[in-house]
Amino acid sequence: MKVMKVIEYHERTKHLPNRPARSAGYLDWATEPDPFRSYDGTTPIQLPFSNAVSDANYFDLFTRNNNRFQAFSFTNIAHLLELSMGLSAWKSYSGTSWALRMNPSSGNLHPTEAHLVLPPIQEYNNSGGVFHYNPQSHVLEPRAEFDEQFWLKLEKHFRQKGFLIGLTSIYWRESWKYGERAFRYCNHDIGHAMACLSFSANLLGWKITYLNSLSTKDMEVILGFQKTTWKEFEREEPDLLFFVHKSSQNLDKRGIPSDIIKSFDSLHFKGEPNQLSKDHEDWHVIDEVSSETSKPVTEGVIYHYKEHEYFEKEIPAMSGEGIIRQRRSAQAYDGKTTITKNDFFAILDKTIPRSHSAPFDLEPGDIAVHLLIFVHRVIGLDSGLYFLIRNEEDIADVKQKCHPYFFWKMVHDAPNMSNLYLLQKGDFRREATFASCQQDIAGDGAFSVGMIAKFKENIENNPFLYRRLFWETGMIGQILYLEAEAHSVRGTGIGCFFDDVVHKLLGFDNNAYQSLYHFTVGGALEDTRITTLPPYYHLKKNVRIGVILKMQYPNDLYHNPDSKGEDWPSH
Protein backbone atom coordinates (compact mmCIF):
# COMPACT_ATOMS: atom_id res chain seq x y z
CA MET A 1 0.00 0.00 0.00
CA LYS A 2 1.32 3.40 -1.03
CA VAL A 3 0.69 5.07 2.34
CA MET A 4 2.53 2.36 4.27
CA LYS A 5 5.49 2.53 1.90
CA VAL A 6 5.77 6.28 2.33
CA ILE A 7 5.53 6.08 6.11
CA GLU A 8 8.05 3.24 6.11
CA TYR A 9 10.45 5.35 4.05
CA HIS A 10 10.01 8.24 6.45
CA GLU A 11 10.69 6.03 9.47
CA ARG A 12 13.77 4.33 8.04
CA THR A 13 15.31 7.65 6.99
CA LYS A 14 15.08 9.18 10.43
CA HIS A 15 18.45 10.02 11.96
CA LEU A 16 18.56 8.56 15.46
CA PRO A 17 21.29 9.52 17.95
CA ASN A 18 22.67 5.99 17.78
CA ARG A 19 21.91 5.30 14.11
CA PRO A 20 22.15 7.66 11.17
CA ALA A 21 19.92 6.99 8.17
CA ARG A 22 21.65 4.70 5.67
CA SER A 23 24.21 6.34 3.43
CA ALA A 24 27.55 5.34 1.94
CA GLY A 25 29.13 6.67 5.15
CA TYR A 26 32.03 8.22 3.24
CA LEU A 27 32.43 10.47 0.24
CA ASP A 28 33.47 8.61 -2.86
CA TRP A 29 35.16 11.45 -4.70
CA ALA A 30 35.70 9.29 -7.78
CA THR A 31 31.94 9.20 -8.37
CA GLU A 32 31.09 12.74 -7.27
CA PRO A 33 28.21 13.87 -9.52
CA ASP A 34 28.61 16.77 -11.91
CA PRO A 35 26.46 19.58 -10.40
CA PHE A 36 25.55 20.88 -13.85
CA ARG A 37 23.22 19.05 -16.18
CA SER A 38 23.51 19.73 -19.88
CA TYR A 39 21.72 18.19 -22.81
CA ASP A 40 24.42 17.15 -25.25
CA GLY A 41 23.55 17.63 -28.89
CA THR A 42 21.51 20.80 -28.34
CA THR A 43 22.66 24.24 -29.48
CA PRO A 44 22.60 26.42 -26.36
CA ILE A 45 21.21 29.94 -26.58
CA GLN A 46 23.12 32.41 -24.45
CA LEU A 47 20.90 34.37 -22.10
CA PRO A 48 21.83 38.00 -21.48
CA PHE A 49 23.06 38.96 -18.01
CA SER A 50 21.26 41.73 -16.21
CA ASN A 51 23.33 44.88 -16.19
CA ALA A 52 21.37 46.94 -13.69
CA VAL A 53 20.14 46.05 -10.24
CA SER A 54 16.40 46.51 -9.92
CA ASP A 55 15.58 49.43 -7.63
CA ALA A 56 12.72 47.58 -5.96
CA ASN A 57 12.74 47.64 -2.17
CA TYR A 58 13.21 44.41 -0.24
CA PHE A 59 9.54 44.54 0.79
CA ASP A 60 8.59 44.40 -2.91
CA LEU A 61 9.81 40.81 -3.03
CA PHE A 62 6.72 39.97 -0.97
CA THR A 63 4.03 42.51 -1.86
CA ARG A 64 2.85 43.10 -5.37
CA ASN A 65 1.76 46.75 -5.34
CA ASN A 66 4.90 48.45 -6.63
CA ASN A 67 6.24 46.00 -9.20
CA ARG A 68 5.35 47.25 -12.65
CA PHE A 69 4.61 44.54 -15.22
CA GLN A 70 7.51 43.97 -17.59
CA ALA A 71 7.09 42.22 -20.94
CA PHE A 72 7.67 38.46 -21.19
CA SER A 73 10.79 39.15 -23.25
CA PHE A 74 13.86 36.95 -23.64
CA THR A 75 15.87 39.46 -21.59
CA ASN A 76 13.37 39.49 -18.75
CA ILE A 77 13.09 35.70 -18.73
CA ALA A 78 16.89 35.63 -18.51
CA HIS A 79 16.69 37.98 -15.53
CA LEU A 80 14.11 35.78 -13.81
CA LEU A 81 16.38 32.74 -14.17
CA GLU A 82 19.58 34.52 -13.21
CA LEU A 83 18.02 35.79 -10.01
CA SER A 84 16.36 32.55 -8.96
CA MET A 85 18.39 29.58 -10.23
CA GLY A 86 21.59 31.24 -11.49
CA LEU A 87 25.04 31.31 -9.90
CA SER A 88 25.53 33.71 -7.00
CA ALA A 89 29.32 33.47 -6.55
CA TRP A 90 32.38 31.33 -6.90
CA LYS A 91 34.27 30.40 -3.79
CA SER A 92 37.92 29.54 -3.84
CA TYR A 93 40.30 28.00 -1.35
CA SER A 94 43.79 26.69 -1.83
CA GLY A 95 43.56 26.20 -5.59
CA THR A 96 40.08 24.72 -5.63
CA SER A 97 36.83 26.49 -6.54
CA TRP A 98 33.14 25.79 -6.24
CA ALA A 99 30.06 27.64 -7.43
CA LEU A 100 27.19 28.80 -5.23
CA ARG A 101 23.71 29.54 -6.52
CA MET A 102 20.83 31.87 -5.73
CA ASN A 103 18.89 28.82 -4.55
CA PRO A 104 20.53 26.99 -1.66
CA SER A 105 20.93 23.24 -1.58
CA SER A 106 21.89 20.71 1.06
CA GLY A 107 25.59 20.03 0.67
CA ASN A 108 25.60 22.42 -2.31
CA LEU A 109 24.78 19.37 -4.43
CA HIS A 110 21.91 20.99 -6.36
CA PRO A 111 19.54 18.24 -7.45
CA THR A 112 17.00 20.77 -8.79
CA GLU A 113 16.78 21.46 -12.54
CA ALA A 114 14.56 23.97 -14.34
CA HIS A 115 12.83 23.53 -17.72
CA LEU A 116 10.82 26.11 -19.62
CA VAL A 117 8.08 26.01 -22.24
CA LEU A 118 8.26 29.33 -24.05
CA PRO A 119 6.12 31.00 -26.71
CA PRO A 120 7.77 31.86 -30.05
CA ILE A 121 10.82 34.07 -29.49
CA GLN A 122 13.00 35.91 -31.94
CA GLU A 123 16.13 34.42 -30.38
CA TYR A 124 14.93 30.94 -31.39
CA ASN A 125 14.04 31.55 -35.04
CA ASN A 126 10.63 32.85 -33.99
CA SER A 127 9.74 29.38 -32.76
CA GLY A 128 8.46 28.34 -29.39
CA GLY A 129 9.96 25.42 -27.56
CA VAL A 130 10.83 23.33 -24.55
CA PHE A 131 14.16 24.35 -23.03
CA HIS A 132 16.45 23.25 -20.23
CA TYR A 133 18.11 26.00 -18.20
CA ASN A 134 21.79 25.43 -17.56
CA PRO A 135 22.95 27.90 -14.90
CA GLN A 136 26.64 27.12 -15.36
CA SER A 137 26.88 29.31 -18.43
CA HIS A 138 23.39 30.85 -18.16
CA VAL A 139 22.05 29.27 -21.34
CA LEU A 140 18.83 27.72 -22.57
CA GLU A 141 19.23 24.35 -24.22
CA PRO A 142 16.43 23.89 -26.78
CA ARG A 143 15.01 20.40 -26.56
CA ALA A 144 11.89 20.72 -28.73
CA GLU A 145 10.54 23.27 -31.16
CA PHE A 146 6.97 24.23 -32.05
CA ASP A 147 5.19 26.86 -34.07
CA GLU A 148 2.86 29.66 -33.10
CA GLN A 149 -0.29 27.59 -33.67
CA PHE A 150 0.91 25.04 -31.14
CA TRP A 151 1.55 27.75 -28.56
CA LEU A 152 -1.72 29.57 -29.18
CA LYS A 153 -3.64 26.54 -27.92
CA LEU A 154 -1.94 26.95 -24.54
CA GLU A 155 -2.43 30.70 -24.51
CA LYS A 156 -6.09 30.28 -25.36
CA HIS A 157 -6.48 27.77 -22.55
CA PHE A 158 -4.92 30.06 -19.94
CA ARG A 159 -6.69 33.06 -21.51
CA GLN A 160 -3.59 35.18 -21.09
CA LYS A 161 0.04 35.49 -22.04
CA GLY A 162 2.77 33.81 -20.07
CA PHE A 163 4.94 30.71 -20.12
CA LEU A 164 5.63 27.50 -18.20
CA ILE A 165 8.46 26.58 -15.84
CA GLY A 166 8.96 23.07 -14.51
CA LEU A 167 11.18 21.93 -11.64
CA THR A 168 12.69 18.46 -11.52
CA SER A 169 15.02 16.52 -9.22
CA ILE A 170 18.06 14.36 -9.90
CA TYR A 171 18.07 12.18 -6.81
CA TRP A 172 21.52 10.74 -7.43
CA ARG A 173 23.15 14.13 -6.86
CA GLU A 174 21.99 14.02 -3.23
CA SER A 175 22.02 10.29 -2.58
CA TRP A 176 25.69 10.16 -3.59
CA LYS A 177 26.39 11.86 -0.25
CA TYR A 178 23.28 11.40 1.87
CA GLY A 179 22.06 7.95 0.82
CA GLU A 180 18.48 7.08 1.65
CA ARG A 181 17.57 10.39 3.32
CA ALA A 182 18.35 12.23 0.07
CA PHE A 183 14.77 12.14 -1.22
CA ARG A 184 13.79 14.46 1.63
CA TYR A 185 16.60 16.90 0.80
CA CYS A 186 15.70 16.97 -2.89
CA ASN A 187 12.20 18.06 -1.93
CA HIS A 188 13.45 20.70 0.52
CA ASP A 189 15.49 22.05 -2.36
CA ILE A 190 12.43 22.13 -4.62
CA GLY A 191 10.66 24.24 -1.97
CA HIS A 192 13.59 26.66 -1.85
CA ALA A 193 13.59 26.93 -5.65
CA MET A 194 9.81 27.53 -5.68
CA ALA A 195 10.21 30.53 -3.39
CA CYS A 196 13.24 31.78 -5.35
CA LEU A 197 11.21 31.77 -8.57
CA SER A 198 8.23 33.43 -6.93
CA PHE A 199 10.31 36.30 -5.51
CA SER A 200 12.23 36.93 -8.73
CA ALA A 201 9.06 36.80 -10.81
CA ASN A 202 7.46 39.33 -8.48
CA LEU A 203 10.19 41.89 -9.21
CA LEU A 204 9.17 41.69 -12.89
CA GLY A 205 5.48 42.14 -12.12
CA TRP A 206 4.96 38.41 -12.75
CA LYS A 207 3.41 35.71 -10.66
CA ILE A 208 4.02 31.97 -10.77
CA THR A 209 1.07 29.68 -10.10
CA TYR A 210 1.47 25.97 -9.35
CA LEU A 211 -0.61 23.86 -11.75
CA ASN A 212 -1.79 21.52 -9.03
CA SER A 213 -4.07 19.35 -11.12
CA LEU A 214 -1.31 17.95 -13.36
CA SER A 215 0.07 14.48 -12.77
CA THR A 216 3.73 13.54 -12.70
CA LYS A 217 3.11 11.68 -15.97
CA ASP A 218 1.64 14.83 -17.58
CA MET A 219 4.77 16.74 -16.68
CA GLU A 220 6.93 13.97 -18.10
CA VAL A 221 5.10 14.26 -21.42
CA ILE A 222 5.31 18.06 -21.51
CA LEU A 223 9.03 18.06 -20.73
CA GLY A 224 9.73 15.20 -23.15
CA PHE A 225 11.13 12.95 -20.43
CA GLN A 226 9.54 9.79 -21.80
CA LYS A 227 11.45 10.47 -25.03
CA THR A 228 14.76 11.07 -23.29
CA THR A 229 17.45 8.44 -23.04
CA TRP A 230 18.44 8.62 -19.40
CA LYS A 231 21.67 7.27 -18.02
CA GLU A 232 20.96 4.72 -15.32
CA PHE A 233 20.38 6.35 -11.89
CA GLU A 234 20.56 9.87 -13.37
CA ARG A 235 16.99 10.39 -14.50
CA GLU A 236 15.23 13.66 -13.68
CA GLU A 237 11.99 13.30 -11.75
CA PRO A 238 9.37 15.97 -12.56
CA ASP A 239 8.07 17.67 -9.44
CA LEU A 240 5.87 20.53 -10.51
CA LEU A 241 4.97 22.92 -13.29
CA PHE A 242 4.14 26.62 -12.94
CA PHE A 243 2.36 28.99 -15.25
CA VAL A 244 4.12 32.35 -15.16
CA HIS A 245 1.72 35.21 -15.77
CA LYS A 246 1.03 38.86 -15.14
CA SER A 247 0.72 39.46 -11.36
CA SER A 248 -2.34 41.61 -11.77
CA GLN A 249 -4.25 39.08 -13.85
CA ASN A 250 -6.11 36.27 -12.10
CA LEU A 251 -5.51 32.75 -13.31
CA ASP A 252 -8.49 30.44 -13.05
CA LYS A 253 -6.81 27.32 -14.46
CA ARG A 254 -4.76 24.82 -12.46
CA GLY A 255 -4.25 22.25 -15.19
CA ILE A 256 -3.75 21.74 -18.92
CA PRO A 257 -6.30 19.84 -21.06
CA SER A 258 -5.24 16.34 -22.04
CA ASP A 259 -5.36 17.06 -25.80
CA ILE A 260 -2.79 19.83 -25.36
CA ILE A 261 -0.63 17.58 -23.18
CA LYS A 262 -0.85 14.88 -25.87
CA SER A 263 0.33 17.32 -28.51
CA PHE A 264 3.68 17.54 -26.67
CA ASP A 265 4.02 13.83 -27.31
CA SER A 266 4.20 14.52 -31.03
CA LEU A 267 7.19 16.86 -30.67
CA HIS A 268 10.70 15.76 -31.50
CA PHE A 269 12.89 16.07 -28.38
CA LYS A 270 16.63 16.55 -28.87
CA GLY A 271 19.52 16.27 -26.50
CA GLU A 272 21.08 13.56 -24.43
CA PRO A 273 21.58 14.19 -20.72
CA ASN A 274 25.26 14.40 -19.81
CA GLN A 275 26.76 11.66 -17.66
CA LEU A 276 26.98 12.94 -14.08
CA SER A 277 29.04 10.15 -12.49
CA LYS A 278 30.92 7.25 -13.91
CA ASP A 279 29.55 4.87 -11.31
CA HIS A 280 26.62 4.83 -8.89
CA GLU A 281 25.25 3.19 -5.81
CA ASP A 282 21.67 1.99 -6.14
CA TRP A 283 19.53 3.66 -3.45
CA HIS A 284 16.42 1.83 -4.55
CA VAL A 285 14.25 2.99 -1.62
CA ILE A 286 14.45 6.45 -3.14
CA ASP A 287 13.06 5.22 -6.44
CA GLU A 288 10.35 3.42 -4.51
CA VAL A 289 9.27 6.43 -2.46
CA SER A 290 9.47 8.58 -5.57
CA SER A 291 7.11 6.25 -7.37
CA GLU A 292 4.75 5.99 -4.35
CA THR A 293 4.57 9.79 -4.13
CA SER A 294 4.19 10.47 -7.83
CA LYS A 295 1.11 12.55 -8.41
CA PRO A 296 -2.04 11.37 -10.18
CA VAL A 297 -4.27 13.83 -12.03
CA THR A 298 -6.41 15.61 -9.45
CA GLU A 299 -9.13 18.23 -9.51
CA GLY A 300 -7.55 21.68 -9.87
CA VAL A 301 -7.88 23.62 -6.61
CA ILE A 302 -7.59 27.38 -6.14
CA TYR A 303 -6.19 28.06 -2.67
CA HIS A 304 -6.95 31.18 -0.67
CA TYR A 305 -4.97 32.24 2.34
CA LYS A 306 -5.84 34.91 4.86
CA GLU A 307 -5.00 38.48 3.95
CA HIS A 308 -3.39 40.49 6.75
CA GLU A 309 -1.07 43.42 7.30
CA TYR A 310 2.65 42.84 7.53
CA PHE A 311 4.25 43.49 10.91
CA GLU A 312 7.16 45.25 9.21
CA LYS A 313 6.77 47.09 5.93
CA GLU A 314 9.42 48.62 3.72
CA ILE A 315 12.96 48.62 5.12
CA PRO A 316 14.35 51.92 3.75
CA ALA A 317 17.19 51.60 1.21
CA MET A 318 17.13 47.79 1.36
CA SER A 319 17.24 46.41 -2.19
CA GLY A 320 15.25 43.24 -2.91
CA GLU A 321 17.65 42.09 -5.60
CA GLY A 322 20.60 42.95 -3.37
CA ILE A 323 19.30 40.67 -0.62
CA ILE A 324 18.70 37.82 -3.09
CA ARG A 325 22.25 38.14 -4.39
CA GLN A 326 23.93 38.36 -0.98
CA ARG A 327 22.10 35.37 0.53
CA ARG A 328 24.49 32.75 1.87
CA SER A 329 24.46 30.01 4.48
CA ALA A 330 26.52 30.52 7.61
CA GLN A 331 29.10 27.84 8.36
CA ALA A 332 29.34 28.83 12.01
CA TYR A 333 27.82 31.37 14.40
CA ASP A 334 29.52 33.60 16.94
CA GLY A 335 27.37 32.54 19.90
CA LYS A 336 26.91 36.22 20.80
CA THR A 337 24.86 38.17 18.28
CA THR A 338 21.38 39.08 19.45
CA ILE A 339 18.39 40.29 17.48
CA THR A 340 15.60 42.52 18.73
CA LYS A 341 12.16 41.27 19.53
CA ASN A 342 10.72 43.37 16.70
CA ASP A 343 13.13 41.89 14.17
CA PHE A 344 12.25 38.43 15.44
CA PHE A 345 8.52 39.12 15.00
CA ALA A 346 9.12 40.63 11.55
CA ILE A 347 11.04 37.54 10.43
CA LEU A 348 8.39 35.11 11.67
CA ASP A 349 5.55 37.19 10.28
CA LYS A 350 6.92 36.84 6.73
CA THR A 351 6.52 33.06 6.96
CA ILE A 352 2.73 33.37 7.31
CA PRO A 353 0.98 32.73 3.97
CA ARG A 354 -1.00 35.54 2.38
CA SER A 355 -3.17 35.35 -0.70
CA HIS A 356 -1.69 38.23 -2.66
CA SER A 357 1.93 38.04 -1.57
CA ALA A 358 4.92 36.08 -2.77
CA PRO A 359 5.86 33.36 -2.30
CA PHE A 360 2.80 31.55 -0.90
CA ASP A 361 0.43 32.91 -3.52
CA LEU A 362 1.99 30.37 -5.87
CA GLU A 363 -0.39 28.13 -3.88
CA PRO A 364 1.60 25.18 -2.58
CA GLY A 365 -1.62 23.72 -1.11
CA ASP A 366 -3.23 23.62 2.33
CA ILE A 367 -0.87 25.09 4.89
CA ALA A 368 0.40 22.21 7.00
CA VAL A 369 3.64 23.36 8.62
CA HIS A 370 4.07 25.07 12.00
CA LEU A 371 7.22 26.36 13.66
CA LEU A 372 8.76 25.15 16.89
CA ILE A 373 11.21 27.91 17.82
CA PHE A 374 14.21 27.66 20.13
CA VAL A 375 14.76 31.26 21.22
CA HIS A 376 18.35 31.77 22.39
CA ARG A 377 19.29 35.43 21.94
CA VAL A 378 16.32 37.69 21.28
CA ILE A 379 16.38 40.96 23.22
CA GLY A 380 13.13 41.54 25.07
CA LEU A 381 11.97 37.95 24.87
CA ASP A 382 12.57 35.18 27.39
CA SER A 383 14.76 32.39 26.10
CA GLY A 384 12.80 29.21 25.69
CA LEU A 385 10.60 27.14 23.45
CA TYR A 386 7.98 28.90 21.35
CA PHE A 387 5.45 27.71 18.81
CA LEU A 388 4.06 29.57 15.82
CA ILE A 389 0.83 28.12 14.46
CA ARG A 390 0.66 28.83 10.71
CA ASN A 391 -2.75 27.28 10.15
CA GLU A 392 -5.23 28.12 12.89
CA GLU A 393 -7.27 25.00 12.23
CA ASP A 394 -4.56 22.88 13.82
CA ILE A 395 -4.14 24.70 17.09
CA ALA A 396 -6.32 22.55 19.34
CA ASP A 397 -4.97 19.39 17.77
CA VAL A 398 -1.31 20.39 18.18
CA LYS A 399 -1.87 21.49 21.78
CA GLN A 400 -3.53 18.22 22.61
CA LYS A 401 -0.62 16.22 21.17
CA CYS A 402 2.07 18.15 23.08
CA HIS A 403 3.22 17.75 26.69
CA PRO A 404 0.43 18.86 29.03
CA TYR A 405 2.84 21.02 31.00
CA PHE A 406 3.56 23.51 28.20
CA PHE A 407 2.28 27.04 28.97
CA TRP A 408 0.77 27.89 25.56
CA LYS A 409 0.98 31.51 26.66
CA MET A 410 0.18 33.84 23.81
CA VAL A 411 2.95 36.35 23.09
CA HIS A 412 0.78 39.43 23.34
CA ASP A 413 3.17 42.00 22.00
CA ALA A 414 3.49 40.27 18.63
CA PRO A 415 0.90 42.24 16.64
CA ASN A 416 -0.83 40.34 13.82
CA MET A 417 0.73 37.16 15.06
CA SER A 418 -1.86 36.02 17.50
CA ASN A 419 -0.64 32.48 17.08
CA LEU A 420 2.82 32.81 18.57
CA TYR A 421 2.97 30.99 21.91
CA LEU A 422 5.51 30.52 24.65
CA LEU A 423 5.67 26.82 25.55
CA GLN A 424 8.43 26.79 28.12
CA LYS A 425 11.00 29.28 29.43
CA GLY A 426 14.64 28.25 29.74
CA ASP A 427 17.97 27.82 28.05
CA PHE A 428 17.40 25.36 25.20
CA ARG A 429 20.73 25.83 23.42
CA ARG A 430 21.93 22.33 24.26
CA GLU A 431 18.64 20.75 23.27
CA ALA A 432 18.59 22.66 19.97
CA THR A 433 22.17 21.66 19.18
CA PHE A 434 21.62 18.04 20.11
CA ALA A 435 18.36 17.80 18.14
CA SER A 436 20.12 19.13 15.02
CA CYS A 437 22.58 16.22 14.89
CA GLN A 438 24.80 18.00 17.41
CA GLN A 439 25.51 20.81 14.99
CA ASP A 440 26.64 23.87 16.96
CA ILE A 441 24.94 26.16 14.44
CA ALA A 442 21.57 25.31 16.02
CA GLY A 443 22.57 26.60 19.47
CA ASP A 444 24.99 29.41 18.62
CA GLY A 445 22.51 31.61 16.74
CA ALA A 446 19.79 33.97 17.93
CA PHE A 447 17.14 31.33 17.35
CA SER A 448 16.58 28.06 15.55
CA VAL A 449 13.48 26.40 14.24
CA GLY A 450 11.98 22.95 13.80
CA MET A 451 9.32 22.82 11.09
CA ILE A 452 6.47 20.66 12.37
CA ALA A 453 4.18 19.31 9.66
CA LYS A 454 0.73 17.80 9.95
CA PHE A 455 1.90 14.46 8.68
CA LYS A 456 -0.18 11.31 9.07
CA GLU A 457 -3.50 12.69 7.90
CA ASN A 458 -1.98 14.35 4.85
CA ILE A 459 -0.03 11.28 3.78
CA GLU A 460 -3.03 9.03 4.38
CA ASN A 461 -5.24 11.27 2.27
CA ASN A 462 -2.75 11.59 -0.54
CA PRO A 463 0.72 10.00 -0.50
CA PHE A 464 1.91 12.59 -3.03
CA LEU A 465 1.52 15.21 -0.31
CA TYR A 466 4.68 13.76 1.23
CA ARG A 467 6.68 15.75 -1.32
CA ARG A 468 4.52 18.81 -0.89
CA LEU A 469 5.09 18.95 2.89
CA PHE A 470 8.82 19.20 2.25
CA TRP A 471 8.21 21.87 -0.41
CA GLU A 472 6.36 23.99 2.14
CA THR A 473 9.26 23.68 4.59
CA GLY A 474 11.72 24.64 1.84
CA MET A 475 9.66 27.73 1.03
CA ILE A 476 9.69 28.74 4.69
CA GLY A 477 13.44 28.14 4.73
CA GLN A 478 13.94 30.46 1.76
CA ILE A 479 11.96 33.22 3.47
CA LEU A 480 14.07 32.78 6.61
CA TYR A 481 17.28 32.98 4.54
CA LEU A 482 16.24 36.32 3.00
CA GLU A 483 14.74 37.72 6.19
CA ALA A 484 17.94 36.90 8.07
CA GLU A 485 19.99 38.86 5.51
CA ALA A 486 17.52 41.75 5.61
CA HIS A 487 17.94 41.95 9.39
CA SER A 488 21.76 41.85 9.29
CA VAL A 489 22.12 38.26 10.43
CA ARG A 490 22.49 35.03 8.45
CA GLY A 491 20.48 31.83 8.09
CA THR A 492 21.32 28.18 7.43
CA GLY A 493 19.05 25.32 6.49
CA ILE A 494 19.48 22.20 8.63
CA GLY A 495 18.51 18.93 7.01
CA CYS A 496 20.36 16.82 9.55
CA PHE A 497 18.39 16.44 12.75
CA PHE A 498 17.34 13.64 15.07
CA ASP A 499 13.68 13.41 14.14
CA ASP A 500 12.36 11.64 17.20
CA VAL A 501 14.40 13.72 19.63
CA VAL A 502 12.36 16.71 18.46
CA HIS A 503 9.12 14.76 18.72
CA LYS A 504 9.99 13.66 22.25
CA LEU A 505 10.83 17.22 23.25
CA LEU A 506 7.31 18.22 22.20
CA GLY A 507 5.66 15.17 23.72
CA PHE A 508 4.42 13.60 20.47
CA ASP A 509 3.78 9.89 20.82
CA ASN A 510 2.63 9.20 17.27
CA ASN A 511 3.24 10.50 13.77
CA ALA A 512 0.29 12.89 13.54
CA TYR A 513 2.91 15.65 13.33
CA GLN A 514 6.53 15.28 12.30
CA SER A 515 9.49 17.61 12.20
CA LEU A 516 10.62 17.84 8.58
CA TYR A 517 13.27 20.56 8.40
CA HIS A 518 15.31 22.74 10.73
CA PHE A 519 16.72 26.21 10.31
CA THR A 520 18.95 28.53 12.29
CA VAL A 521 19.51 32.30 12.28
CA GLY A 522 22.26 34.33 13.96
CA GLY A 523 25.50 36.27 13.70
CA ALA A 524 27.72 34.39 11.24
CA LEU A 525 31.44 33.80 11.55
CA GLU A 526 33.21 34.30 8.23
CA ASP A 527 35.90 31.88 7.14
CA THR A 528 38.53 34.34 5.97
CA ARG A 529 40.56 31.64 4.23
CA ILE A 530 37.94 31.42 1.51
CA THR A 531 37.90 34.00 -1.26
CA THR A 532 34.79 35.03 -3.17
CA LEU A 533 34.67 35.63 -6.91
CA PRO A 534 31.86 36.99 -9.10
CA PRO A 535 29.25 34.47 -10.27
CA TYR A 536 30.03 34.42 -13.99
CA TYR A 537 33.67 35.46 -14.05
CA HIS A 538 34.53 32.02 -15.44
CA LEU A 539 32.85 32.96 -18.73
CA LYS A 540 35.20 35.88 -19.24
CA LYS A 541 38.04 35.43 -21.70
CA ASN A 542 41.34 34.02 -20.41
CA VAL A 543 39.97 33.02 -17.03
CA ARG A 544 41.20 29.71 -15.74
CA ILE A 545 39.64 28.19 -12.69
CA GLY A 546 41.75 25.81 -10.62
CA VAL A 547 40.37 22.40 -9.81
CA ILE A 548 36.61 22.75 -9.78
CA LEU A 549 35.20 21.25 -6.70
CA LYS A 550 31.61 20.34 -7.12
CA MET A 551 30.60 20.30 -3.50
CA GLN A 552 30.74 22.95 -0.91
CA TYR A 553 34.20 22.56 0.53
CA PRO A 554 37.52 20.92 0.23
CA ASN A 555 37.47 18.04 2.64
CA ASP A 556 39.55 19.62 5.38
CA LEU A 557 37.19 22.56 5.71
CA TYR A 558 34.02 20.59 5.48
CA HIS A 559 34.33 18.72 8.73
CA ASN A 560 34.80 20.73 11.83
CA PRO A 561 37.21 18.65 13.92
CA ASP A 562 35.89 20.25 17.10
CA SER A 563 32.36 19.23 16.38
CA LYS A 564 30.97 16.41 18.44
CA GLY A 565 29.07 15.36 15.38
CA GLU A 566 32.12 14.69 13.24
CA ASP A 567 31.13 11.10 12.60
CA TRP A 568 27.85 12.23 11.19
CA PRO A 569 27.07 12.94 7.62
CA SER A 570 27.60 16.69 7.74
CA HIS A 571 23.88 17.34 7.21
Ligand SMILES: Cc1cc2nc3c(=O)[nH]c(=O)nc-3n(C[C@H](O)[C@H](O)[C@H](O)COP(=O)(O)O)c2cc1C
Ligand atom coordinates in the same frame (compact mmCIF):
# COMPACT_ATOMS: atom_id res chain seq x y z
C1 LIG B 1 17.66 21.54 2.55
C2 LIG B 1 18.96 22.06 3.10
C3 LIG B 1 19.56 21.41 4.16
C4 LIG B 1 20.76 21.89 4.68
N1 LIG B 1 21.30 21.28 5.77
C5 LIG B 1 22.43 21.78 6.34
C6 LIG B 1 22.94 21.23 7.55
O1 LIG B 1 22.37 20.29 8.12
N2 LIG B 1 24.08 21.76 8.06
C7 LIG B 1 24.73 22.80 7.46
O2 LIG B 1 25.77 23.24 7.96
N3 LIG B 1 24.25 23.37 6.30
C8 LIG B 1 23.12 22.89 5.74
N4 LIG B 1 22.59 23.47 4.60
C9 LIG B 1 23.29 24.60 3.95
C10 LIG B 1 23.95 24.16 2.64
O3 LIG B 1 25.14 23.47 2.91
C11 LIG B 1 24.19 25.38 1.75
O4 LIG B 1 22.94 25.85 1.31
C12 LIG B 1 25.02 25.03 0.54
O5 LIG B 1 26.31 24.70 0.90
C13 LIG B 1 25.07 26.19 -0.45
O6 LIG B 1 25.60 27.34 0.14
P1 LIG B 1 24.79 28.70 0.15
O7 LIG B 1 23.51 28.46 0.90
O8 LIG B 1 25.69 29.68 0.84
O9 LIG B 1 24.50 29.07 -1.28
C14 LIG B 1 21.39 23.03 4.09
C15 LIG B 1 20.77 23.67 3.02
C16 LIG B 1 19.57 23.21 2.54
C17 LIG B 1 18.91 23.95 1.41
